[in-house]
Amino acid sequence: MDGAAWPQVRGDLSSTRWGAAAFLNNLEAACTSISRSEWAIRWTNIGDAHRLLGDTNIEKGYFDEAAEDWLCALTAFEVARRLACEHDPEGAGVPAKINTVIQKVGARQQKIERVLIDCCDQVEIVAHYWPANGHSSAAPAIICISTEEEPATTLIGRLLPVVMDRGMSVLVVANSDVSNARRGQSDMFLSCCVDYLASRSDIDAARIGIYGDGSSAAMATDFAASDGRIAAAVCDGGLWNLARMLASVDWITGTTDVPDEEVVSARRLRSLRRLRCPILVVAGGRGIVSASEAMKLLRDGAAAPIDLQLAIPQMIATDGGEVENFVTSDDRIFGWLEHKLVLNSPSNHC
Known part of the structure; x- marks a missing residue:
């Protein structure tokens, strides 16, 4: 040991x-x-x-x-x-x-750029950009949103060892910068991030993905559903919004009846069909999606032509609380993104 x-x-x-x-x-x-x-x-x-x-x-x-x-x-x-x-x-x-x-x-390596991304109403998002290692041609890029409790720099430190040699550029934004926007503006802010990446000569605009870490997974789902330029998404598959909707119905009706599973299944599938790109749902651990709900989502997704996969991080129990094996989890997530955006790109099949 x-x-x-x-x-x-x-x-x-x-x-x-x-x-x-x-x-x-x-x-x-x-x-x-x-x-x-x-x-x-x-x-x-x-x-x-x-x-x-x-x-x-x-x-x-x-x-x-x-x-x-x-x-x-x-x-x-x-x-x-x-x-x-x-x-x-x-x-x-x-x-x-x-x-x-x-x-x-x-x-000493490619410079981590601190960039200001212009949005409407004279609002700017502070983001951190890391270019793909050793790429002379346009590379895919991932917009990474930190989880609610952590600053962007914490996510950068965790991801640099993972993305270094995967041929992908990374743009990291803080959850607080995006979620603090007025209602309906989060998607617009993230759209501005895509605009920024698409304007760069070192980025392939057809291969831009999004990754919502932890509590940001729902935000990644909403944006991937609203912006057709997203080519792959690591998100919650709509499960958080579905759970909130069901809870609201219970509160409004004043009932605690178990909802009809066929109705819930149809709503899950409806949420999935909003997503037009391959998706990876991370369930369990510190995330907002339970493993049991994710398994139901995977089952419902099998009934439709949806490229859906599931990742469940290993959690280890200690006296001080559970600890996630972030090493294997991050390798799984960014290995999937690499497969979808780098290894499956047209340039690799010529």
């Missing part, structure tokens, strides 16, 4: 991520002998060691090795951030460490 939980600090990203995934899979057993807070400290130390190794490699002129060291650090710090319990002083400094490493990566 200790071997999986304490990977060697050698700048090998695949080994670091494998070690992080193995540790999280066995977290419940690991916490029987060492506290969750202590593990948070250990993974913070692993991140610090990778960061310092990257700094040393920069001094030696080993730029590629330094970049991989820093990506390892981001993975380790994300493990530590998730292990640190609320109000736990051991985790208070981790977000600042993540921001520092993001700046180091951006200074």
Whole structure:
């Protein structure tokens, strides 16, 4: 167990991520002998060691090795951030460490651009753009919306090690920037993000996807249904809006009767048919979709020509609450996006 939980600090990203995934899979057993807070400290130390190794490699002129060291650090710090319990002083400094490493990566690799996206009424969205690694031609792009509780930089730090070599550019926006808009404007704001990406010469406008992290999955569904330019969506498949609608009906009618399953199934299918692109629904874990409802959605979707797949992150129970194995979950999500937008592109079938 200790071997999986304490990977060697050698700048090998695949080994670091494998070690992080193995540790999280066995977290419940690991916490029987060492506290969750202590593990948070250990993974913070692993991140610090990778960061310092990257700094040393920069001094030696080993730029590629330094970049991989820093990506390892981001993975380790994300493990530590998730292990640190609320109000736990051991985790208070981790977000600042993540921001520092993001700046180091951006200074030596493709620059992480801070862009202002113009919308109506003289409103601007602040977004962060990361270009595809090593692409000389127009690449696909993913609009990533952070979950409600986290800033955009937290999502950037988590995703950089995942997207680095997948041939996709990423535009990250904060949930708060989009959801705080007046009613009906969230889709318009995201449409402006698509406009921005489509205007860039390094982006293939026909291969733009959207990913709603956690509570932003419903927002991703609504936008993918409203904007036909979206080529793939990681979202909730309309389940959150359906649940709210059913709850409203119960409240208005003053009944607590179990709704007719055939009626609910028809509404699920109606929501799915609004989506004209392949979709991946992430269920369970910290998300807003239960695994049981997602399975019903998958069943209903089988009755229509809809490209629908389901991903259920592994959750590990500890005394401090459940922890998601974000490593395997993110690999699944962005592997799916890569398959839909990169590997299935016309240029790869010539």
